[in-house]
Amino acid sequence: MATDRARRLLDGGFVALTGAGLSTDSGIPDYRGPGSRNRNPMTIAEFLSGAAQQQRYWARSHVGWQRMGRALPNAGHHALAALEARGTCRFVITQNVDGLHEAAGNRHVVALHGRVAEVVCLACGDITDRAHMQRRLDEANPGWVEAHADAASHPDGDVDLEETAGFVVPSCVRCGGVLKPHVVFFGENADRDHVRCCFEAVEQAPALLVVGSSLTVMSGLRFVRAAARQGTSIVIVNRGVTRGDELATVKVEEGASEFLTGLLAASVVGADQ
Secondary structure (H helix, E strand, O other): OHHHHHHHHHOOOEEEEEOHHHOHHHOOOOOOOOOOOOOOOOEHHHHOOOHHHHHHHHHHHHHHHHHHOOOOOOHHHHHHHHHHHOOOEEEEEEOOOOOHHHHHOOOOEEEOOEEEEEEEEOOOOOEEEHHHHHHHHHHHOOOHHHHOOOOOEOOOOOEOOOOOOOOOOOOOOOOOOOEEEEEOOEOOOOOHHHHHHHHHHHHHOOEEEEEOOOOOOHHHHHHHHHHHHOOOEEEEEOOOOOOOHHHOOEEEOOOHHHHHHHHHHHHHHHHHO
């Protein structure tokens, strides 16, 4: 059985690469999983094109953050944190920006695409807490969130919202510069130090576990390819096809939380025997 073989491969330790599928049980939609809606996320070029696109982003994100900011780690996050505490999960590379791994208790984590809970000024580089930005947005746009409470959510913390005219976007309190969520937009490069750290973790990993990611974008797929080149065992857990399936030692068609809680349970039983 694929699940049993996967557990045996991971028993000696692993690095985890996680995607949006791990956070669906926390109420955050997936990008490409079953039932996901087609969408075109804003690119970095669009965001930098001027005030109109920045207004569009923040108007949508202001509503979405009210939901993502309340999301809690699910059973899969907690299981992965427990596996880290047991020494089995050596490191987590996450493509998610929701911060739920850290909230669950994982300590060895690189958020490859940043964290939506932070805001950065593109002029002076000042980093502030997203909660502070939310308060400023609320003050500048009273009633906006309530007026768009029925807008559909997206996995990166924004919502479906076409009409954003009149939305007021605050600037940096330090220098008056443009504020951006401290995340990697489509078309933007991940932090080089973060990428290097992830490659080093994969190089030293006894096995690589990919969970909840379709590996559609190269930012995650490159680590799977690196593991394959060095002959590291690769376990992919995802409902549906992924771009890395041909490189997998084992492919498991299960939900992320289902697999991780089962992996933890098997680890505990094995330790007691």
